[in-house]
Amino acid sequence: MLLHILIPDQSTQQRFDPFNADAGNGLFPNGSYITPPPDPSRVYTPWNTTLAKKWLSELKNKPTIVTIDNEIEIAHSTHQDMHPDPIGYDEELKRVVDFATASKEVLPDVPVGAPSTCSWWFYWTSVIGWSDTAAHDNIDFLPWFLAKMKEAERIAGKRLLDYLDIHYxxxxxxxxxxxxxxxxRLRMTRSLWDPNYVDESWVGTDPQNHQWNPSSVNLIPRMKTLIKIYYPGTKLSISEWASTNDDDITGGLVTVDSLGIFGRYGLDAATYWATPAEMGPVGLAYWLYRGYGTYFGKFSAQVNLATPNHDTQGVYAGTENGKLTLVIVNKNPDTAIAFDLSNMPSGTYFIRHFGGGAGVAKWQTTISLKANNYIVVPAYTALFLQQK
Known part of the structure; x- marks a missing residue:
């Protein structure tokens, strides 16, 4: 009996390289998977640690961090043409250990981040599902991964993982x-820190993990606790995050709020997904914190609110070189908020803000503050103050 296997070319694949008929994305024009999957070796050169070390050693601009893979747990879907088989705990760990070892051999002073996991679901299991978790003593994936990387350090005689890197x-x-x-959207920033905030999605009703308080994301404190338990000394990175709407003023306010939360809860690194328009809401959120000649303090300062409402307001303070910086976010769509700035150092302050009725209008100047001042922040507005 003859077995005929379809090897799709440019006429049958959804997308393809016009200069190489064999190099397609492994999907039919209707988006369905080609079965059996084409042999990846026909159009791809297998990547290995030898090639990785060669590439890293020849880089003219050395990286500040090396991340191993990117959302590899869904590669069978996003890169079905390269890796059609689902990836489980063991393969993901082996890839990280192998390539982190290679990176440390070539760039010993450059930190490594992994596993760059794509979402809440995959923090706790693999694409194979709970049978894979059960096969690993019913330990959720990230705790298991951290413990295994600690063991890998003992075997290698050096740390191979510097950052627990996730996407959120x-x-x-x-x-x-x-x-x-x-x-x-403006409430959702509470999922970054608040153990009392039940996520307003499937996570809050069907969290699918074996963790404490599972319906609350409580992202940064939760991950820091897992690090403390399973691999102390590891830093935390969120290498993908976003506002959910970069073109709406609320997306800019979410970004301001998130950056303040990152500082307050000691996140070590974060990278925004995509490049926002410089004068759009998210671009202005970064302008608020990072505009020319300004900085946000490296050290936290205490801020007390008489009646805090985290759904509608955020206040973040820091100090650097003895100077105070303060960020206030009013997330109310139509109500100004008055703040009593008691016991703030008097003197001249650089001030800038964006938002308000004009949407993304920005403005900056200097003002004088006394020891006690009321300041009114308009609706949908973020404000930055820096002591001169």
């Missing part, structure tokens, strides 16, 4: 972008 995207759906969706 808010799970609730705000695509409607109506008043309710905007309010939800």
């Amino acid at each position: 995207y808010f799970q609730p759906d705000t695509t409607a972008n109506d008043a309710a969706a905007k309010a939800l």
Whole structure:
């Protein structure tokens, strides 16, 4: 009996290299998977640690951090043409150990981050599912991974993982972008830190993990606790995150709020997904913190609010070289908030803000403050103050 196996070319694949008929994405034009999958070796050169070391050694601009893989747990879907088989705990760990070892041999002073996991679901299991978790003593993936990387350090005689690197995207759906969706978007930053905030998505009703308080994401404190338990000394990185709507003023306010939370809770590194427009809401959120000649303090300062409402306001303070910096976010769509700035050092302050009724209007100047001042922050506005 003859067995005929279809090897798709440019006429049958959804996308392909016009200069190489064999190099397609492994999907039919309707988006369905080609079965059996084409042999990846026909169009790809297998990547290995020897090639990785050669590439790293020849880089003219050395990286500040090396991350191993990127959302590798879904590679069978996103890169079905390269790796059609689902990736489980063991393969993901082996890839990280092998390539981290290679990186440390070539660039011993450059930190390594991994596993760059894509979402809440894959923090706790693999794409294979709970049978894979059960096969690993019912230990959720990231705790298991941290413990194994600690063991890898003992075997290698050196640390191979410097940053626990994850991706984080808010799970609730705000695509409607109506008043309710905007309010939800602005509340969702609580998932970064608040153990009392039940996530307003499937995570809050069907969390699918074996962790404490599983319906609350509580992202940064949770991950720092896992690090403390399973691999102390590891830093925490969120190498992908986003506002959920870069073109809406609420996306800019979410970004300001998130950056303040990152500072308050000691996140070590973060990278925004995609490049926002410089004068758009998210671009202005970064301008607020990082505009020419300004900085946000390296050391936290205490801020007390009489009646804090984290759904509608955020206040973040820091100090550097004895100078105070303060960021206030008013997430109310139509209500100004008055703040009593008691016991702030008097003197001249650089001030800048964006938002308000004009949407993304920005403005900056210097003002004088006394020891006690009321300051009114308009609706949908973020404000930055820096002591001169």
